[in-house]
Amino acid sequence: MNxxxxxxxxxxxxxxxxxxxSVAGCGDDGGGGGTGGDNEKITVGxxxxxxxxxxxxxxxxxxGFDVDVATYxxxxxxxxxxDIEWKEAKSADRETMLQRGDVDFxxxxxxxxxxxxxxxxxxxxxxxxHQDVLIRADDNSITKPSDLNxxxxxxxxxxxxxxxxxxxxxxxxxxQEYGGYSECLTGLENGVIDALTTDDSILAGYAAQEExxxxxxxxxxxxxxxNYGIGVQKGSELKAQINTALEKMVADGxxxxxxxxxFGPAGYKxxxxxxxxxIVR
Amino acid sequence: xxxxxxxxDLLGAFWVTVQLTVISAIGSLIWGTLLAAMRVSPxxxxxxxxxxxxxxxxxxPLTVIIVFTSLGLFQTLGVSMxxxxxxxxxxxxxxxxxxxxxxxxxxxxxxxxxxxxxxxQVEAARAIGxxxxxxxxxxxxxxxFRSVVGPLANVLIALTKNTTVAAAIGVGExxxxxxxxIENEAQLILISVIFAVGFICLTLPTGLLLGRLSKKVAVxx
Numbered sequence: 325m326n327x328x329x330x331x332x333x334x335x336x337x338x339x340x341x342x343x344x345x346s347v348a349g350c351g352d353d354g355g356g357g358g359t360g361g362d363n364e365k366i367t368v369g370x371x372x373x374x375x376x377x378x379x380x381x382x383x384x385x386x387x388g389f390d391v392d393v394a395t396y397x398x399x400x401x402x403x404x405x406x407d408i409e410w411k412e413a414k415s416a417d418r419e420t421m422l423q424r425g426d427v428d429f430x431x432x433x434x435x436x437x438x439x440x441x442x443x444x445x446x447x448x449x450x451x452x453x454h455q456d457v458l459i460r461a462d463d464n465s466i467t468k469p470s471d472l473n474x475x476x477x478x479x480x481x482x483x484x485x486x487x488x489x490x491x492x493x494x495x496x497x498x499x500q501e502y503g504g505y506s507e508c509l510t511g512l513e514n515g516v517i518d519a520l521t522t523d524d525s526i527l528a529g530y531a532a533q534e535e536x537x538x539x540x541x542x543x544x545x546x547x548x549x550x551n552y553g554i555g556v557q558k559g560s561e562l563k564a565q566i567n568t569a570l571e572k573m574v575a576d577g578x579x580x581x582x583x584x585x586x587f588g589p590a591g592y593k594x595x596x597x598x599x600x601x602x603i604v605r
Numbered sequence: 606x607x608x609x610x611x612x613x614d615l616l617g618a619f620w621v622t623v624q625l626t627v628i629s630a631i632g633s634l635i636w637g638t639l640l641a642a643m644r645v646s647p648x649x650x651x652x653x654x655x656x657x658x659x660x661x662x663x664x665x666p667l668t669v670i671i672v673f674t675s676l677g678l679f680q681t682l683g684v685s686m687x688x689x690x691x692x693x694x695x696x697x698x699x700x701x702x703x704x705x706x707x708x709x710x711x712x713x714x715x716x717x718x719x720x721x722x723x724x725x726q727v728e729a730a731r732a733i734g735x736x737x738x739x740x741x742x743x744x745x746x747x748x749x750f751r752s753v754v755g756p757l758a759n760v761l762i763a764l765t766k767n768t769t770v771a772a773a774i775g776v777g778e779x780x781x782x783x784x785x786x787i788e789n790e791a792q793l794i795l796i797s798v799i800f801a802v803g804f805i806c807l808t809l810p811t812g813l814l815l816g817r818l819s820k821k822v823a824v825x826x
Contacts, residue, residue: 419791419793420793439609439789440791443791481775481784482782483788484788487788487789499691500691501775502773503773507675511676514680516679
């Protein structure tokens with residue numbers, strides 16, 4: 325490379341760097357401060373990879389129950405669906421995103437527990453889910469939770485469901501942990517794994533996917549109670565507004581509709597809508 | 606401040622990390638040396654295989670290799686490594702993946718060591734009637750290893766940290782426990798720092814000890 329070219333490359337790199345900084349600056353202005361008021365945009369954290377709850381489709385739109393709830397709540401807060409900026413909220417990042425103010429609220433299969441409630445405030449709960457198992461549709465050997473003990477189970481590395489299996493539900497069972505649910509599903513399909521376990525809402529979302537229809541069924545065991553709440557920054561006034569919105573969503577039937585739309589095809593028997601502030605242990 | 610650590614087997618998790626590291630290190634040292642021998646051997650087929658192996662394997666992300674051992678070898682092809690329960694199967698698959706990957710880097714380090722041995726010595730060895738394996742075993746490799754202790758220490762430190770990828774197929778080592786703790790405790794930064802310090806405790810002594818060893822055994826030319 326001759327010196328002239330080198331200078332050119334240097335200028336290009338510097339320009340790219342400056343550009344990326346300025347873009348980052350814009351992002352901060354748009355995303356962070358939007359707690360209603362003069363700013364029309366609202367930023368919501370969801371999962372991007374959970375069919376039925378929060379899924380980013382290849383054409384860039386978002387589907388799922390969490391998305392529907394968030395859209396309804398945002399509408400009640402005075403934001404059109406077009407003004408919602410969706411951000412991916414991975415499980416480990418959720419508290420940090422709220423504390424930093426990256427998002428206004430989070431609807432991302434966010435179970436309320438004491439450790440989390442110390443860091444953030446929860447509106448809702450808006451859904452009562454249970455840990456359950458997904459088994460092959462032709463598998464009749466698993467009819468009650470104790471049947472799981474000599475089976476091969478699969479869940480996501482480090483998740484609450486995986487830990488629950490190890491310590492409480494079926495300590496004798498073999499547990500395979502993978503980075504994502506899709507690896508478990510491959511194993512379930514070809515018989516290496518007998519059951520995939522996590523929240524029934526997530527399982528129903530997978531079972532309802534086009535390519536898995538009719539292949540899997542839910543066990544229907546209530547192995548734990550997961551109260552999905554909407555996470556907001558500690559002390560935020562949004563909590564009360566979101567609670568009002570959630571109550572309205574249940575009252576006008578949109579809640580029921582969203583459940584049917586997202587979980588219906590999997591034969592998922594949902595719990596009645598939970599009462600605001602009532603956490604089922 | 607640290608009362609959330611209660612109920613977690615931190616030492617047990619790091620012990621699995623150490624086991625993964627040591628077994629994979631021994632395995633990749635052997636396989637890597639064999640690969641290096643192939644790459645300098647007079648047989649074109651072996652040279653070709655050695656070169657192809659190194660260039661393919663070292664350019665595949667480790668995560669892909671590790672996940673492939675589980676999804677491809679175990680789930681699809683039914684290779685269970687002579688074990689019945691998931692814990693043992695996954696551990697052995699992870700060791701296999703780590704050896705396959707790290708050996709490529711060991712091979713290149715050893716080969717660079719072989720290049721430090723003056724050609725005259727090899728010619729002299731051949732002149733007194735030693736064949737290729739003998740030249741390698743008696744003359745070249747002993748000197749080569751002494752000059753690559755430093756680079757091999759680098760590979761070992763990288764391997765220690767690479768063992769965290771084994772969490773992707775559910776081996777219960779440090780990174781898996783870290784994910785469990787982050788899930789339960791909502792203490793992201795503190796937990797990350799604890800595990801970072803744990804890894805430094807493993808790798809810093811390795812680096813210092815092997816650094817001193819490399820100075821001591823280096824061939825003065």
